[in-house]
Amino acid sequence: MSIGAVLAQLRGDFPDVTISKIRFLEAEGLVQPGRTPSGYRQFAAADVERLRFVLAAQRDHYLPLKVIKEQLDAADSGAGPTAALPRPPRRLVPIDAPAENVGLPVADDFTVGKELRLTREELLEQAGIDAPALAELQQYGLVRPGPAGFFDPDAVLVARTVKAMTEFGIEPRHLRAFRAAADREVGLLEQIVTPVYRHRDPEAKSRADEVVRELAALSVTLHTLLVKAGIRGVAGC
Incomplete structure (x- = not known):
C-alpha cells in the first residue's frame, strides 16, 4: 500500500501522525518498506503494525527511538518477543473529532533544537516594531533575551502577535497575566520532569525530553480548548 494509505490507517489511533513522521521513522531504520519499479514506497501490513508499535511506544511509554529500535531488532532476530505488536489503548483526539480540533499542538512542536540567535536589531526588523515597543515587551516579560543577549x-512571533493585539486596544501591560500563566504551566511541568532529569542514565533523559514535550502539547491544547469554551459563552453560542 502507498504511504498515503498507511497514513489513513494510522490516523485513527494516532491523529497527529504525518507523512513526514513516517518518512522520518523510515530514515531512522524503524521501518523498511519495499519499493515499486518506479521507486515509490510500498508498505506491507507488517510495516503498518511495526509503525503502530513505534508510535505507541513513543506515546504511551515515552521510549526514545533508540530503545524502540533495539526492541524491534531483537524481535527480528528472534531474541525478543514476536507476538502481535500492541495497539494503543487510548486516543488523544477521537477518530471522529470535528475539523475544528485540527491544528492543535503536538509534542513534536516543542522539540528544542539548535535555534537561530537574533540580535536586537534583527528582532526589531523581523517583527516590524520599534525600540520603545521592544522595551515595553521586555518590561512585562513577554520577550526575554538569552544569557548572551540574543x-x-x-x-x-511573540512581538508580531502582541503588535496585532495592540490594534484592538490591548497593550503589553494587559498581557502580564499571559506571561504569569505560562510561567505557572512551565513550573508544573518542571516539577514533574526534574526528578527524571537528575538521573545519569541517558535513556532516562531521553524519556524526560519526550515527556516534557508531550505534557507541553497537552497543556497548550487544554488552554486552547478552555479559551474556546469561554469564547462560546461570550458569543452566546
Missing part, C-alpha cells in the same frame, strides 16, 4: 525566533 533572542530566539519565537520572540519574533
